Amino acid sequence: MQDSNLSAAALLSVSDLTKTYRDGEAFAEVLKGISFSVQPGEFVAIQGPSGAGKSTLLNLLGALDKPDAGKIVIDGLELTSQIKRATVDTFRRDKIGFIFQNHYLMQEFTVLENVMLPLRVQGVHKAEAAERAKKVLERIGLGHRIAHFPSQISGGESQRVAVARAVVKNPPLILADEPTGNLDSDNRQRFIEVLNTLQAEDRLTIIVVTHEAELAMAASRRLLMKDGKIDISGF
Ligand SMILES: Nc1ncnc2c1ncn2[C@@H]1O[C@H](COP(=O)(O)OP(=O)(O)O)[C@@H](O)[C@H]1O
Ligand SMILES: [Mg+2]
Known part of the structure; x- marks a missing residue:
């Protein structure tokens, strides 16, 4: 990388992202020029009221949707509009771990199998996937739940499995x-x-979007989203 400025070290950088939803005559300008960057190992919370465009922004970062304009670079890959479908699929498979409001655990799989799944999709062998999944579950205090099915554990446990x-x-x-x-x-x-x-x-890099102050306060840095922009005056 020839950039010598600070953003060269960023894991993620976005600049001037815009997104407008159109529905016939009606349109909603949701993102009006979002720019920020995140360094490796940072835990960033993007806080804002319901309807502020937080999910829209996160969907763009996870390449689940495309911006109208602007630039997104994550771990050296630019998510351009010309990017190939296969490249995006590989990007999501290898680079992003998603956690949603609903855990979306597969009901017919055990807790262990649910956690093995992302590794199996990557082609990791069954025994190794099981070992790695078990280790993570044990670390977060769910070692006693690995053989349970999602219907047999609580909502709180399900979200920790997620x-x-x-x-x-x-x-x-x-x-x-x-x-x-x-x-x-x-x-x-x-x-x-x-x-x-x-x-x-594990020095994870996390971006969480939420309207909940309690969760946002847990982050190492907070950004406030307001009127389609990151409010630089902050908190
Ligand atoms: N697929 C969509 N089509 C049209 N409007 C949408 C769509 N998704 C979100 N919106 C609108 O965009 C605005 C921001 O939504 P969203 O990103 O979900 O906000 P937040 O996650 O902060 O609550 C809302 O006004 C919402 O109604
Ligand atoms: Mg949302």
Whole structure:
């Protein structure tokens, strides 16, 4: 990389992202020029009220949707509009761990199998995938749940399994969209502890979008989203 400025070291950098949803005559300008960067090992919370465009932004970062304009570079890859489908699929498979508000665990698979899945998709052999998945689950206090099915564990446990599933492949970037949105305060606290522990021990890079102050406060840096922009005045 020939850039000598600070952003050369960034794991993620976005500049001037814009996104407008159109529905016939109606259109909603949701992102009006978003720019920020994230260094490796940072835990960044993007906070903002409902409807601020947080999910829209996160979907762009995870290449689940495309911006109208602007630039996204993650781990050296620029997500241009010309990018090949296969490149995007590989990017998502190898570079991003997603955590959503709903855990989306596969009901017919055990907890262990759910966490093995991202590794199996990467072609990791069954025995190694099982070993790695078990290790992560044990680290977050769910070692006693590996043979259970999602219907046999609590909502709080399910969301912590979703964390294990996101981190098991050691992705450079974890993206989380309102991950504590369905949790009561006790489980929210446990979720935050798990995320903080893994982040510190594995030096994970995490971007979480949320309207919840309690979760945002757990991050090492907070950005405020307002009126389609990152509010530079912050907090
Ligand atoms: N697929 C879509 N089509 C049209 N409008 C959308 C779509 N997704 C989101 N919006 C609108 O964009 C705005 C921002 O939504 P969203 O990114 O989900 O905000 P947040 O996650 O901060 O609550 C909202 O006004 C929402 O109604
Ligand atoms: Mg949202």
